[in-house]
Amino acid sequence: MRRKVTVLLLIVLAVFSLTGLAAEKKLTVISGWSGPEMDAFMPVLREFEKETGIRVDYQIYRAEDLAVLLPAQFDSKTAPADVIFMWAWFVNRQAQSGHVLDMTGTLNESDFVVGALDAVKSGGKLWGAPYTGKIKPGFWYRKSFFKKHNLAVPNTWDEFVDLLARIKKIPGVRAPIASGNGVGWPLSDVTEHFIATFGGPAMTRDLIAGKIAWTDPKVRAVFENRLVPLLKAGYFSEPIEWTMAADLWWAGDYALYFMGSWITGMVKDPADLGVFTLPGARGLVFATDYAFVPAYTKYPADARRLLAHLATRGQTLQVAAGGHIATYTGAPLDAYPPVDREVASLLGGLEALPDLDDTIGGEWQPAFWDQLKLLWVSPARVGEVLETLQRKAGK
Amino acid sequence: MHALRGRALFFVPALALLAVFVVYPVVNTVWLSFFTSEGEFALLENYAEVLSQPEMFDPRGFARGFPYGALVHNVMWIVIHLPLTASLGLVLAVILREIRGGAVVKSIIFLGMVTPMVVGGVILRFLFDGNVGILPSLLSLVGLGRRTLTAYPDTALFSLIIGSLWLWTPFSMILYSAGLETIPDYVYEAAVIDGASATRAFFAITVPMLRPVTGVVITMTFLWVLKIFDIVYVATMGGPGGASNVLALQMYMYAFREFDANSAAVVATFLMLVALVVSIPTFRSVRGEQP
Numbered sequence: 001m002r003r004k005v006t007v008l009l010l011i012v013l014a015v016f017s018l019t020g021l022a023a024e025k026k027l028t029v030i031s032g033w034s035g036p037e038m039d040a041f042m043p044v045l046r047e048f049e050k051e052t053g054i055r056v057d058y059q060i061y062r063a064e065d066l067a068v069l070l071p072a073q074f075d076s077k078t079a080p081a082d083v084i085f086m087w088a089w090f091v092n093r094q095a096q097s098g099h100v101l102d103m104t105g106t107l108n109e110s111d112f113v114v115g116a117l118d119a120v121k122s123g124g125k126l127w128g129a130p131y132t133g134k135i136k137p138g139f140w141y142r143k144s145f146f147k148k149h150n151l152a153v154p155n156t157w158d159e160f161v162d163l164l165a166r167i168k169k170i171p172g173v174r175a176p177i178a179s180g181n182g183v184g185w186p187l188s189d190v191t192e193h194f195i196a197t198f199g200g201p202a203m204t205r206d207l208i209a210g211k212i213a214w215t216d217p218k219v220r221a222v223f224e225n226r227l228v229p230l231l232k233a234g235y236f237s238e239p240i241e242w243t244m245a246a247d248l249w250w251a252g253d254y255a256l257y258f259m260g261s262w263i264t265g266m267v268k269d270p271a272d273l274g275v276f277t278l279p280g281a282r283g284l285v286f287a288t289d290y291a292f293v294p295a296y297t298k299y300p301a302d303a304r305r306l307l308a309h310l311a312t313r314g315q316t317l318q319v320a321a322g323g324h325i326a327t328y329t330g331a332p333l334d335a336y337p338p339v340d341r342e343v344a345s346l347l348g349g350l351e352a353l354p355d356l357d358d359t360i361g362g363e364w365q366p367a368f369w370d371q372l373k374l375l376w377v378s379p380a381r382v383g384e385v386l387e388t389l390q391r392k393a394g395k
Numbered sequence: 396m397h398a399l400r401g402r403a404l405f406f407v408p409a410l411a412l413l414a415v416f417v418v419y420p421v422v423n424t425v426w427l428s429f430f431t432s433e434g435e436f437a438l439l440e441n442y443a444e445v446l447s448q449p450e451m452f453d454p455r456g457f458a459r460g461f462p463y464g465a466l467v468h469n470v471m472w473i474v475i476h477l478p479l480t481a482s483l484g485l486v487l488a489v490i491l492r493e494i495r496g497g498a499v500v501k502s503i504i505f506l507g508m509v510t511p512m513v514v515g516g517v518i519l520r521f522l523f524d525g526n527v528g529i530l531p532s533l534l535s536l537v538g539l540g541r542r543t544l545t546a547y548p549d550t551a552l553f554s555l556i557i558g559s560l561w562l563w564t565p566f567s568m569i570l571y572s573a574g575l576e577t578i579p580d581y582v583y584e585a586a587v588i589d590g591a592s593a594t595r596a597f598f599a600i601t602v603p604m605l606r607p608v609t610g611v612v613i614t615m616t617f618l619w620v621l622k623i624f625d626i627v628y629v630a631t632m633g634g635p636g637g638a639s640n641v642l643a644l645q646m647y648m649y650a651f652r653e654f655d656a657n658s659a660a661v662v663a664t665f666l667m668l669v670a671l672v673v674s675i676p677t678f679r680s681v682r683g684e685q686p
Binding site: 067071238239241248362363365366369371374376378384385391 | 449459520524525526527542543546547548632633634635636637638647648649651652653654
């Protein structure tokens with residue numbers, strides 16, 4: 001009898017340990033999305049769990065924090081997650097050191113919009129996968145605000161400046177344009193829009209490639225003739241924490257807000273949203289999110305499978321939640337909410353440009369953000385700002 | 396002798412841990428600082444290169460205004476923050492010793508000390524914010540305009556220095572409070588009999604008798620200010636335009652944005668040397684030696 005009990009106990013223990021082992025197999029995904037953005041992303045992971053039976057945990061880390069954490073982890077041959085969303089320049093740099101799993105052959109390049117994979121390709125290999133992207137289309141406004149104050153969307157530069165002057169005179173408006181500030185990126189977005197509009201898409205690409213200097217007269221002209229006069233005239237607010245700026249703009253303290261397409265998921269009534277580019281814009285920034293699999297994942301095959309899911313089926317699910325534009329061409333148009341279809345239509349006829357500071361990265365990126373914060377409050381120091389940017393770019 | 400050897404064995408684990416986690420990283424950091432990022436031995440050339448960068452020292456600032464470079468900014472932190480925290484802590488300790496409920500007030504003030512510096516940095520950011528901050532609101536009441544003080548180069552550094560007082564003053568207050576308890580009452584009683592006023596007693600008895608405590612407060616505050624990072628990182632990220640940059644943040648930028656461990660090691664070694672220069676006299680005085 002005792003022997004039977006012992007055998008039974010051993011069987012139970014074996015079953016439990018096997019179940020335990022099976023349950024222990026889980027993948028971890030890291031990205032910077034939290035709050036409503038995370039809520040919109042979780043169904044993508046849940047779908048993968050349903051399809052494969054593999055548990056997926058989600059952790060939030062900002063890219064700025066990952067830039068500190070990952071190099072040390074990688075040097076000790078460990079990784080905090082199996083799939084990590086990170087800047088493309090960072091993925092490429094880590095790939096050069098052997099810390100990134102080769103994804104060549106995992107994705108079919110023809111399934112994605114042209115050039116979507118380029119940022120994570122080097123040495124003839126693919127090191128990551130594109131997820132959805134966000135357009136940074138221009139200045140958002142509330143249709144109700146424009147209607148109330150009898151304002152119209154400008155078609156020329158003069159009309160744009162005239163619009164700002166008119167808005168400034170509206171009682172209760174602190175400044176025509178709210179200047180969002182995080183670590184500095186919202187200021188870089190609006191600056192990039194000025195560069196792409198008045199310098200043209202070629203200037204954006206040349207600045208990224210280092211083919212043109214920040215102190216070049218053409219670049220200087222964009223700043224000195226277009227951006228700086230608006231700053232000096234007080235048409236931009238001083239930098240305000242970007243989520244707070246969104247609330248103040250929505251409340252009518254500011255009339256315009258330059259922000260990416262994700263703002264459609266942040267406001268109470270997306271139907272009241274309108275957006276316009278700077279008159280004469282020839283290109284728009286289409287910033288793609290990228291993910292990669294560290295070389296130190298315990299489950300390379302499953303991590304690859306998860307990355308492929310994110311890049312394809314996952315994108316279709318994500319765009320349905322709003323605020324995202326797919327790089328996967330298999331995502332049907334009817335998957336988008338109406339407001340995003342409108343945003344996507346802005347790209348028609350304009351060149352899709354990479355995000356300038358995200359593409360250059362490194363030490364230059366925070367320097368760019370920081371120098372723009374200086375420019376916003378001290379526009380007279382534009383020369384010094386451009387010289388600093390050039391010095392940093394040279395490094 | 397055998398017993399002594401036996402006791403010495405107990406030190407081995409601690410010494411081993413120190414060797415692995417303190418001595419080796421320190422030696423390796425100093426070693427790294429002598430090499431360029433390309434791996435070439437450069438001795439002090441690396442130091443000259445890093446310390447001559449405008450991020451570290453920018454003489455143009457003396458004509459134009461902020462930024463002056465992280466080195467000068469750290470000096471400003473020391474020159475402004477140190478005397479203020481030390482004197483405020485002493486004054487608070489003396490006043491709160493005399494009044495009823497002083498212990499409760501001290502506990503409340505001490506909350507600043509137990510607040511994580513990162514949280515402190517976030518609070519400072521909002522404290523000085525033009526839209527929601529208390530200080531800009533007060534300034535606007537007296538007609539000085541309402542603006543985000545951390546957003547402007549001429550006020551960012553000063554805002555952080557002044558704002559951080561509530562995070563560190565409790566340290567000096569607690570140390571001085573403990574020091575005050577060691578001064579015998581009869582010394583003050585004798586001063587009263589001799590006709591000394593409270594102010595005279597403060598300067599002739601309290602301040603001189605608290606000199607050892609003042610030494611510790613100055614040293615610890617100096618070291619705290621020297622390695623200041625978290626508040627700056629969270630509140631301004633060293634900006635705008637490097638106007639509130641400090642040495643530790645610059646070290647972080649070299650290490651984790653530029654992935655240039657050698658330049659970061661130069662800044663780290665420099666900070667360590669300055670810290671040693673300040674700390675050694677204190678340790679010597681604690682051991683009863685003259686500095």
